[in-house]
Amino acid sequence: MSLSTLDISVFVIYVIALIGIAYFVSREKAGHEKDAGDYFLAGNSLPWWAIGASLIAANISAEQIIGMSGAGYKIGLAIASYEWMAALTLMIVGKYFLPIFLEKKIYTMPQFLENRFDHRVRTVMAIFWLGVYVFVNLTAILWLGALAINTITGVDIVYGMIFLGLFSVAYSLYGGLKAVAFTDIIQVVLLTFGGLFLSYIALDLIAVNNGGQGIIDGFNILATQAPEKFDMILSPESEHYADLPGISVLVGGMWIMNLSYWGFNQYIIQRTLAAKSLREGQKGIAFAAFLKLLMPIIVVLPGIAAVLLVPDLGKADQAYPELMNLMPSGLKGLVFAALVAAIVSSLASMTNSVATIFTMDLYKNDKNPKSEEHYVKVGRIVSLVALIVAMFVAKPLLGQFDQAFQYIQEFTGFFTPGIVVLFFLGMFWKRTTANAGLYAALGSAVFSVAFKFLYPEIPFMDRVGIVFILCVLVAVVVSLMENKGDDENAVDVKGISFATSKGFNISTVAIVLILTAFYITWW
Structure with missing residues (x-):
């Protein structure tokens, strides 16, 4: 179903406005050229609201909206654990990890690894992250985004990917992280409003179709007619237990997945590294944590509603786009703009992170320094190349998957432990050696592949937890065998303050109470 003239007009206004605002916020004072700090870390100028909005905008993209709605359609509310547990993970990152990173004044996660271990670890992890970002994350964002555009407008998937890439480049290539972060507040407002409105329309339609009225009736009817979709903790008898293995979701591998994603992932943590101060960064993280509690209403509930509204889908990932076709003219354009906002924001964030890691960790050579303007130019070129490569490999890698979100989680689960x-x-045990860290990182892939083929019946999330324990043992044994004592590059945590503000502490308690209520309600 194609968009109406009104829908297209709403969408075009959004595109033009976003590009204009991006150029406005990223302009420099007369006579000042962007340096690497400006381009990759926004000149360490980000306020809390920009950090929080940018964390969510970077995170919520096609793989979340389309993929998690598809998982909601197929599995149900249990998939919301990825969102709700992320809220608590963010608070842990803000209290214990961010103070260390900001104290070290780093640009990238690989840079921290070199400061703590050695250049080998930095290089290996930089190459690894570049591969994952280009061949897993960027491809997923482009493919699922183009799939959504194809379902809603009929535009060929290839042309959809080209449009998304060009739009992302148009508003982010010049300004870098600053353009991305300061426009993300617009993206998040649009995403939140559009997503909530789509959920409202879906629930209201369910009510009307079943003789009720309003979203409360709609939700009750949905919960009554599809009760299996509202189990937060799946039983071993569930056909989806392998994806979300019961209580292990709360105490096992998902913690490892979330800590890796929110704490040590350049794509995400980069906006907190650009904070004005530690307190500002922590406020931004708390803001993002509360937004994460809201996300299942936006990205999971529509998929569950689609079980009643469009029950015979060919692929689960078509749930969200198909629901959008139920929207009235004009509002469909607004929700379409919200979806594209999430996609291009994530594309812009991902390409900026790819450019940052390549330029600062692999290309930059302190023995043969170049000008700051040169590094910015290299970063822009790398952003373009990454997008082009991702476009070419997207279909071969993802075209055959029914649920791309689950594929991404399982693939990254090979390495996250x-x-x-x-x-x-590296942060909290001074005796950890460079060899120990490297063996643990490489061992993660070896152990994961071994378990995948030798014990395929083990749910991947349980496998993540088991491999994490094995990697800890490897790192500890190797460090003790080398018997070097405290490493000369060890982090001195005694010199770093982990104290947090009263507001941060209250926010943490509130999030714990809200999560407890959610799980008790839908256990």
């Missing part, structure tokens, strides 16, 4: 061990022990 080692990453968490590498950073966690």
